[in-house]
Structure formats: C-alpha cells, structure tokens
Amino acid sequence: MRPDPLNPDNAGLAGSANDSLQPYWMPFTANRLFKSKPRMFVAAEGMHYVTDDGRRILDAMAGLWCVNAGHNPPRIVRAIQEQAARLDFVSSFQMGHPLAFQLAERIAELAPAGLDRVFFTNSGSEAVDTALKIARAYHKVRGDANRIKLIGRAKAYHGMGFGGLSVAGIPRHRRDFGPLLGDVDHLPHTHDLTHNAFSRGQPAWGAHLADELEAIVQIHDASTIAAVIVEPVTGSGGVLPPPVGYLERLRELCTRYGILLIFDEVISGFGRLGAPFGSTALGVTPDLITCAKGMTNGAVPMGGVIASSAVYDAFMAAPEAAVELMHGYTYSGHPLACAAGLAAIDTYEQEGLFARGPQISATWEAAVHQLKGAPHVRDIRNIGVLAAIELTPREGAPGARAAEAVEHCFAAGVLVRVAGDNLVLSPPLTISPDQMTQVVETIDAALRTVA
Numbered sequence: 241m242r243p244d245p246l247n248p249d250n251a252g253l254a255g256s257a258n259d260s261l262q263p264y265w266m267p268f269t270a271n272r273l274f275k276s277k278p279r280m281f282v283a284a285e286g287m288h289y290v291t292d293d294g295r296r297i298l299d300a301m302a303g304l305w306c307v308n309a310g311h312n313p314p315r316i317v318r319a320i321q322e323q324a325a326r327l328d329f330v331s332s333f334q335m336g337h338p339l340a341f342q343l344a345e346r347i348a349e350l351a352p353a354g355l356d357r358v359f360f361t362n363s364g365s366e367a368v369d370t371a372l373k374i375a376r377a378y379h380k381v382r383g384d385a386n387r388i389k390l391i392g393r394a395k396a397y398h399g400m401g402f403g404g405l406s407v408a409g410i411p412r413h414r415r416d417f418g419p420l421l422g423d424v425d426h427l428p429h430t431h432d433l434t435h436n437a438f439s440r441g442q443p444a445w446g447a448h449l450a451d452e453l454e455a456i457v458q459i460h461d462a463s464t465i466a467a468v469i470v471e472p473v474t475g476s477g478g479v480l481p482p483p484v485g486y487l488e489r490l491r492e493l494c495t496r497y498g499i500l501l502i503f504d505e506v507i508s509g510f511g512r513l514g515a516p517f518g519s520t521a522l523g524v525t526p527d528l529i530t531c532a533k534g535m536t537n538g539a540v541p542m543g544g545v546i547a548s549s550a551v552y553d554a555f556m557a558a559p560e561a562a563v564e565l566m567h568g569y570t571y572s573g574h575p576l577a578c579a580a581g582l583a584a585i586d587t588y589e590q591e592g593l594f595a596r597g598p599q600i601s602a603t604w605e606a607a608v609h610q611l612k613g614a615p616h617v618r619d620i621r622n623i624g625v626l627a628a629i630e631l632t633p634r635e636g637a638p639g640a641r642a643a644e645a646v647e648h649c650f651a652a653g654v655l656v657r658v659a660g661d662n663l664v665l666s667p668p669l670t671i672s673p674d675q676m677t678q679v680v681e682t683i684d685a686a687l688r689t690v691a
C-alpha cells in the first residue's frame with residue numbers, strides 16, 4: 241500500500257529502516273538516524289503541526305523562521321490555488337506578469353525609505369549571493385572595479401551558496417567545502433556573556449565592536465572593499481540582538497568609506513522584529529536588504545534583494561537595450577510565489593501583525609525571561625518574537641544537553657530548534673500568551689529532566 245500523506249494511519253512510512261525512505265537524501269539531517277526513527281509531519285494549521293501518529297505539536301519555530309502568520313492561512317492557500325489554475329509559469333527573462341510587479345511595489349512600500357527596487361530569487365541563499373554580486377557589479381559599473389572584497393561576521397549564517405558560505409562565520413558549515421571565495425574578511429561577533437548575559441532586547445555593551453571595521457579597512461584599504469554583510473540580529477548563530485549603537489556605527493563607517501552595507505533580513509524581515517523589516521525596527525537603513533522565508537509565509541519558496549534606488553540607478557546608466565545585470569534564476573518572480581507573497585502581506589496587514597509587533601514582543605520578552613534560574617540556563621536573549629535560551633554545555637559534549645532538551649520538548653508536544661548550546665525560539669507571530677506559557681513551561685520541565 242502506498243503511503244497517503246493525508247491519512248495519519250498510513251502516512252508516515254513509520255517503522256525502522258523502511259526502504260522507501262532511502263532515496264531521499266535529506267538536507268542538514270543525520271540521514272541514517274532519521275530513517276531509523278522517522279519524525280513525520282502530515283498536516284499543519286495555525287500554531288500546530290500534526291504528526292503521522294496524530295499528535296498535535298505546538299510550533300515554536302515557525303517552521304524554520306518562516307510561517308510568521310501561522311500555518312496555512314486561508315487567504316494564502318486560496319491565492320496559490322487560484323494562481324496555479326490561472327498562470328502556472330512564465331519566464332521573467334524579457335517577459336513579465338502583473339503579480340511580480342505588484343509584489344515588488346508592495347515590498348518597496350514596506351521597506352525603509354529609499355529602498356525601492358526588488359530583485360526576486362527563490363531562497364535566502366540565492367538572495368545573499370545575488371546581493372553580493374550586485375555589490376561587486378555596482379562598484380564596477382561606477383568605474384570602481386577594484387572594490388571586490390566582501391566582509392562578513394563571525395557566527396553569521398547567510399545560506400549555503402558559495403558566496404553566502406564565504407561571508408558566513410559558523411565554522412562547521414564551512415569546513416568541508418573549501419576553498420571558498422577569496423577576498424573575504426570577517427568582523428568579530430557580539431556574543432559576550434560577561435557583559436551581556438540576560439539582556440532584554442538590544443544589549444547595552446558592544447557597539448565598539450563595529451569599529452573593528454576600521455581595522456579591516458586599515459589592512460585592506462577601503463578602495464578594495466565592496467560590501468559588508470550582517471544579519472541585523474544573528475539568527476542561526478544563536479539569536480544575538482545587535483548591541484545598542486552597533487548597527488548605527490557600521491552604517492556610519494560604510495558610508496564614510498564608500499562600502500555598501502547589506503542587511504541579511506531572511507529571518508528578521510516580514511514582522512519578526514515587530515515591524516515589516518528589522519531595519520525599520522532598529523532604525524538603521526542599509527543599501528541592500530536580502531529577504532525570503534516570511535516573504536510568502538513559507539508557503540512557496542521565494543527570496544529577494546531590495547536595493548536602494550541609488551544602487552539600481554547606477555546600473556541604469558547602461559545603454560537602454562543592454563541587460564544591466566547579467567543575473568537571474570528561471571523561477572525568479574514565479575507566479576505562485578508572487579501570489580503567495582501578495583497574500584502573505586495582506587495577511588500580515590489585515591491581522592495587524594506589523595502593527596501589534598511591539599506589544600507581542602513585550603509579552604514574549606516577559607514570558608521567555610521567566611526561564612532565568614531554570615537548571616543549566618546561563619543566558620536568555622530576546623528581540624521581537626525571537627529568543628535563545630543558552631545552556632551551560634556538558635563537559636566535553638557541546639550541544640548534547642540542548643539537543644536532549646529539545647527531544648523532551650518534542651515528546652511533550654512543543655517544537656523547539658537547537659543551535660549549538662542554544663534552544664532557539666521563533667514562533668509564528670500569532671502565538672497567544674497561553675501558548676507562550678506552554679512553550680516556557682515545557683522548556684522548564686525539559687531542563688529539569690536533562691542531566
């Protein structure tokens with residue numbers, strides 16, 4: 241009998257070492273472990289997943305920092321269904337369809353003033369690689385072809401393309417794939433428990449770490465540097481809100497030295513920090529924003545780069561019949577993704593998720609900091625509807641305690657993500673105060689169980 245994903249009695253291919261599980265090479269997964277003990281999800285609605293054994297799991301990670309409005313909002317489901325029946329695909333190379341232009345316009349309206357040109361990709365990784373390429377090409381079209389160096393930051397995650405990996409700063413991700421791009425340097429990260437443990441929102445200490453860009457400029461010379469890329473809030477590296485004044489300082493230095501500033505907002509975009517973009521929430525405007533995930537509420541793969549008109553206009557000096565940027569993807573601006581994107585923005589606006597951001601963030605902050613004093617907890621960090629609970633690692637086994645705690649949470653019906661020694665939380669913005677309490681109580685119980 242073939243499995244039926246909608247039938248919990250026969251959906252999950254459950255059971256050990258089922259041959260039918262073997263062909264799928266799963267990403268970022270211990271394949272053999274998973275296939276010996278599969279964890280299958282067959283449906284979702286609102287704040288919950290449903291597993292193949294019929295359990296309802298509270299999703300405290302919004303899928304993977306994606307479903308900001310919760311799972312399967314009817315407006316998005318309908319928009320995708322209708323679009324699939326109307327126009328399945330059209331290339332975006334020298335062709336167009338109305339939804340792509342409408343979505344670009346809506347995104348430009350939400351983005352910080354001056355960032356109003358949108359290039360579509362299919363993922364965050366592609367958005368990052370696109371932004372890095374735009375940065376280099378921008379300097380070249382302006383006659384400054386020497387500016388090729390790209391500056392990332394320690395603990396950063398910028399997806400899995402070679403460009404994003406090169407500017408990223410999580411060592412285990414980079415280890416097996418070198419050589420990566422040359423001409424890259426890194427700023428230090430801002431994680432410091434001595435000064436910042438149990439900060440609420442942006443920590444007070446650490447703005448001076450942005451001045452390390454000065455040191456990098458001294459080494460390489462500003463005239464060789466194309467761009468600095470940072471996540472406004474480091475996400476996969478363990479939820480590190482920027483110290484007060486840090487991003488402002490980076491902005492100032494980039495402007496002073498003619499370096500483009502890229503904010504990777506794949507996580508912080510579309511409401512996660514209590515405003516449409518992290519840049520708006522934090523009051524610092526970069527030259528380029530990368531986004532994805534919440535762009536379609538996770539429903540159809542899509543990413544994008546939002547560029548300032550100054551960057552866009554530099555390319556438009558080319559002859560009118562010339563392709564100004566020799567770059568793009570078959571599925572850039574895919575009709576289904578655009579339909580989902582428009583419906584996602586409608587959903588965020590009509591459910592007041594942007595407008596209620598600060599209030600949701602305040603309730604969230606109060607909830608997660610209740611875990612201060614729970615066993616093993618050595619830091620709690622939060623901003624917007626993001627948080628990390630950092631645990632003291634077991635001697636000689638980094639990450640093991642957090643991984644076990646997450647297993648306990650799952651058994652108790654709450655999906656939490658692990659990142660090193662951190663329990664990482666990014667629930668849909670629709671989470672209720674009672675559900676916040678459920679998340680916190682479940683983690684507390686898990687921490688009392690693990691050794």
Ligand SMILES: Cc1ncc(COP(=O)(O)O)c(C=O)c1O
Pocket residue numbers: 362363364365366368397398399400471475476504505506507532533543
């Ligand atoms: C900040 C950031 N940039 C880029 C990416 C890569 O996005 P994708 O997995 O859609 O390629 C991610 C994914 O989590 C991310 O968090």
